[in-house]
Amino acid sequence: MAEVFLRSRDPPLAGPTAADRKSGDRRHGRETRTHGRPELVFFTPDITDVSTSKRAQGFLDYGFRLTVLGFRRDRYNQRYEPSWPYIALGRTEDGNYWQRARALVSCIPMLIANRRRLSGAAVVYARNIDQLLLALLTQLLFARQARIAYEVLDIQPALVANVPVARILRWVERVCMRRIGLLVVSSPAFVECYYATIQAYRGGWFLLENKLDASILALPLQTPRRSGALVDHRNGYKWVVAYVGLIRGRETFDLIRRIATRLHDTVLFEFHGILTTVDSEAFHAALREHKNMIYRGSYINPQDLRSIYEKVHFSWALDLEHVDHNSRWLRPCRFYEAGLYGVPCMAIRDFEIGRFIESMGVGWTFSPPYEDQLVRFFETLSLAQYEKRCRRLRGLPVDNFVARDDMSSLCRLLDGPPQRWMESLPGSAGGYVR
16 A cells, blocks of 8 residues: 555645655655555654654664654644645644644544554554653553653653743643653653653653754765855954854844844844744834844755855854743754754753753853853954854764664664663763663
């Protein structure tokens, strides 16, 4: 049977057939073998999300017989159309938990309609708590034999607040996690600061960082940072700073706006992506008031990354949105994206990403008062100091930024016997640890 699924509100999706997969995905220069491999069902909150694409392609490259089910969201990569077939479950909105709850209920008929496909799953892989609920429902109704892996890329504010709704959500997550076999996280701090302490999770976990998919190595990587392309792009500014991805956090944006005011002839701030928790009216008002703040629009990841990073000096990774939890614990995608193209990050000292950057000596970190520290930094940093840091960054092995063996290690674990999910193995980036 050709693996082409009907979507809930869209016309039939043209995708590769089982025969296509067996012969390999020629567009990516990869060969995928599914013969003899188990079936894996992947629930994702956003079909167009870059991490979804990376996981799906990684599962296919390993050889899993893959079924992807997920929602769509209006995000920076929304024009992306996957090369692999999927079942669309509808649309959801960032931060709108009641709407997401209704979407979960409304997609149950889609699960029932595809029960034959789901019943053969050996592994159900779910990203975030919404999809974990669907994964458990799938296991209960159609695939009792399936083992469940739970992936977390962010700890949402709704899970850590000290209010009744948050306490209920934490309880729901704890109950659900009793049924999982493996927790997959993008930052070790998620386990150390939340799952091991607040949720008392004692099961196996795997660190799978937000690295770029290995397919990006087929694209040109050399960036003319010191060539005429960057000089022309500066338009007289000494430094160019890029904020790439989801543009979020009023405090973060206000900090950038204040720095732009004080350094209006020195630093150019560029925004690439879409607004999430930054007010659109306030954002565009600030752009009108500051000629050194420019919005470049949305982009396609990874195809547009080179054109973004080849014209900037720094990647902005200072996140003040949730300083008591998620912002403090995560390792953002932009570190890996910028690092691959030799662009150093700016982050907060004593946050997980700040400690990570400092441990490698490949960027700059800052402490309060952030505004004064950053202004002084931009005014006093010399080109020689900047180039020295860039040379160190460019000297790092590409595996620090690109997931070449990480995904295959996870797949071997998922494909292995159940007891391996609880074994204690040495782990670091991409390693399995407990």
